[in-house]
Amino acid sequence: MDHDLDAMTREQLISEIRKLRAGVRAHRDATGHDLCWHHPQLWDLLPEQAGKPPIVPAWPQFMRGCIAYRASLDAQCPGAARSEQEYGGGP
Template sequence: MDEDLDGLTRDELLGVARQLRQAIRAHRDQTGHGLCWHHPDMWALLPDKVDPQIAVPPWPKFLRGCVKYRESLDSQRPDAPVHDREFGE
């Protein structure tokens, strides 16, 4: 699956590593409402271009998942500052 890497030079491999690190950092550094968004930018760095076939839960189940995610942040990062803004502010 990653045979495209076999023919790259050291400098080209370093370039790929830097791109991947930047994408991971951009995803990691999301905060506030950005934590809840779909992030296909990282997938676009893969050489195998596919149209991800995502499935979206119905609203009640989706919102319960959002609540669980937010609760997990409370337990994993209880010291995180509060981003008290509406989406789009």
Template sequence: MDEDLEQLTRAELVAEIKKLRNGIRKHRDTSSHELCWHHPDLWGLLPEKTDPTPVVPEWSKFLEGCLKYRQSLDEQAPNAQRTNQSYGE
């Protein structure tokens, strides 16, 4: 899957690493309501060009997953800043 890397020059590899790091940083730096969005730009950094359509859970199961994700943030980042800003503000 990553055989293309074997053909790249050092300069091309450095450029690829910088591109990937920028994509990871952009994703890492999302916060608040942005955490809940679909991120195809991140996957677009991969050499295999696919546009996968996600399997989307039914509403009740989706919201259950959102609650579990938010609970995991309380456990993994208990000192993170909190906001009561509504979506769209």
């Protein structure tokens, strides 16, 4: 799957690594309501396309997942700052 890397020069590989690191950092640094968004720009850093759209849960299952995700942030980041900011639009 990653055969394209075999043909890259050292400089091209370094450029690819910097591009991937920038994408990972942008995703890592998402905060507030941006944590909840679909991030196709991260997957677009790969040379191949996913091939099919994601399977989206129905609303009740989706909302239970959102609540579980938010609860996991309390467990994994108990000292994180909290925000009272309301959701105001897309990414």
